Amino acid sequence: MKLFRALAAAAIIAACPAGSLLSAALDLTVTADREDCLYALGDTVSFAVRCSAADAVIEYRLSVDGKAELERGWLELRGGEAVVRGMLDMPGFLRLDLTAVAGADTVRRAWGCAVAPLAIRAAGALPDDFDRFWGQGKAELLRIPLDARIEAVPGDEHESTLYRISLANLEGSRIYCWYRVPKGQGPFPAVLAIPGAGVRREGTRENYAEAGFAVLTIAIHGVGQDHELEYYDQLGRGLLAGYQRFGMDDPYRYYYRRVILGLIRCLDFLSSREEVDQERIAVQGSSQGGGLSLLVASLDKRVKALASNVPALCDHAGSLHGRPAGWPQLLNHAGATEREQVMRTMGYYDAATAASRIEVPALLAAGFIDGVCAPTTVLAAFNNLKGPRWIEMVPGMGHASPKGRAERWPRWLRDALDGKITDTRLIRGER
Structure with a gap:
């Protein structure tokens, strides 16, 4: 079975006024760097994470369609934003799950991207009879x-x-x-x-x-x-x-x-x-x-x-x-x-x-x-x-x-x- 590879990194992608981050209710969003969320084998997928609470603690999990875990860790927000990157070298779906905690609030979000989806094949076969x-x-x-x-x-x-x-x-x-x-x-x-x-x-x-x-x-x-x-x-x-x-x-x-x-x-x-x-x-x-x-x-x-x-x-x-x-x-x-x-x-x-x-x-x-x-x-x-x-x-x-x-x-x-x-x-x- 081919190995999966993943890389996660926190990066500054924009700046937000600190006051707006502190005053807003906990809001967590995630999107991908391609609108159609379709990628080829070996492409790097970049997930943009945005959170309204500057002091939020965010755990991420990167997986193959929610099953085989590729990487798990904690995001460091810069200006309320971070990036998680990953890739697959076999056809499937790369999924990012997030859990953000700020004070008494907990929010969960997820996003998925398709990698060579037309190359996915069924694992089983029809019985001869x-x-x-x-x-x-x-x-x-x-x-x-x-x-x-x-x-x-x-x-x-x-x-x-x-x-x-x-x-x-x-x-x-x-x-x-x-x-x-x-x-x-x-x-x-x-x-x-x-x-x-x-x-x-x-x-x-x-x-x-x-x-x-x-x-x-x-x-x-x-x-x-x-x-x-x-x-x-x-x-x-x-x-x-x-x-x-x-x-x-x-x-x-x-x-x-x-x-x-x-x-x-x-x-x-x-x-x-x-x-x-x-x-x-x-x-x-x-x-x-x-x-x-x-x-x-x-x-x-x-x-x-x-x-x-x-x-x-x-x-x-x-x-x-x-x-x-x-x-x-x-x-x-x-x-x-x-x-x-x-x-x-x-x-x-x-x-x-x-x-x-x-x-x-x-x-x-x-x-x-x-x-x-x-x-x-x-x-x-x-x-x-x-x-x-x-x-x-x-x-x-x-x-x-x-x-x-x-x-x-x-x-x-x-x-x-x-x-x-x-x-x-x-x-x-x-x-």
């Missing part, structure tokens, strides 16, 4: 009638019609969804909306219906969507606590197997609807939903475009190579006796390696200081995509969404489904 494994699951679904149960929801005040949907899934279970259909003449493009992690009553994604989509929002846990909110809270704290690791030592028992096959069942439903344009079906989601969007797009050719914000389930094997693994960081929770079995399971559920099977237009987003779905893992997926691909790169963003995503991403999916997205782009996103 990937197609056979998922083909078995699809065959199970084919033996189960769709049994779509559709109920109109009265009293909805949006400019679309809302339905409750349930569909038959594996082993006698059912899938529960919301289904919004625009008013007017179809057929409409459709999007399968997949939620982030947790247990909740899902929203109905009105923004996609307003953009002209028939939108099917799945609740992945097989739980009806007509309970009181406390019911979902209790499930999340109790029966479904840690569900993302249930059965992780066996790919046939892993929790997400039923979920992913349930997503394919949702595509069965959309494909059966006369109001849906069968050639314009997309998937979208964030975090858990982003990773699942990649996985289902890799498994089902009915998906013609996808949008995946800060996707989870990417690059599970990253932690074996000194860099972050994507949520839910399965190996971090595996005991010594089950690591081998967990590693086997990971291969069938890695959205970064499965991305190599995706040829349709894809839109991703990465937060450069995301501690849940680290940007290294997102770029590992992005770089495996085989079709037109865009990614919003957001230096100051953690596990969140780029500014304006709710309005812009439905438009992007419409363009993708209409054949207007044909290139590869790295876009500086805003948080």
Whole structure:
């Protein structure tokens, strides 16, 4: 493994009146010397640190995407400012974390920069029997009638019609969804909306219906969507606590197997609807939903475009190579006796390696200081995509969404489904 090199130095970069430093509340900022925060291998990255308190004590930590520590120390402010410099000699993300203490106040800040991001590669590989494994699951679904149960929801005040949907899934279970259909003449493009992690009553994604989509929002846990909110809270704290690791030592028992096959069942439903344009079906989601969007797009050719914000389930094997693994960081929770079995399971559920099977237009987003779905893992997926691909790169963003995503991403999916997205782009996103 190549060595990482880092250099930190304090330097005067400007002067501020002492009175303003003493009178202002504690304020800590950090930026990089390039606006896009993109660097080549071996480039020196300079982080500019500014603090409003002249007597602040500031600790810094320089790392590879928040994981492998390169250097730690204390900054000496000169005129309220300092510079931290570092570099990477392998593709990844250089991250600076700061903790400033002044009196009773403590402030933390972080910033990240991408180093040769298009050269990042997934640490794992698809199992040789990937197609056979998922083909078995699809065959199970084919033996189960769709049994779509559709109920109109009265009293909805949006400019679309809302339905409750349930569909038959594996082993006698059912899938529960919301289904919004625009008013007017179809057929409409459709999007399968997949939620982030947790247990909740899902929203109905009105923004996609307003953009002209028939939108099917799945609740992945097989739980009806007509309970009181406390019911979902209790499930999340109790029966479904840690569900993302249930059965992780066996790919046939892993929790997400039923979920992913349930997503394919949702595509069965959309494909059966006369109001849906069968050639314009997309998937979208964030975090858990982003990773699942990649996985289902890799498994089902009915998906013609996808949008995946800060996707989870990417690059599970990253932690074996000194860099972050994507949520839910399965190996971090595996005991010594089950690591081998967990590693086997990971291969069938890695959205970064499965991305190599995706040829349709894809839109991703990465937060450069995301501690849940680290940007290294997102770029590992992005770089495996085989079709037109865009990614919003957001230096100051953690596990969140780029500014304006709710309005812009439905438009992007419409363009993708209409054949207007044909290139590869790295876009500086805003948080």
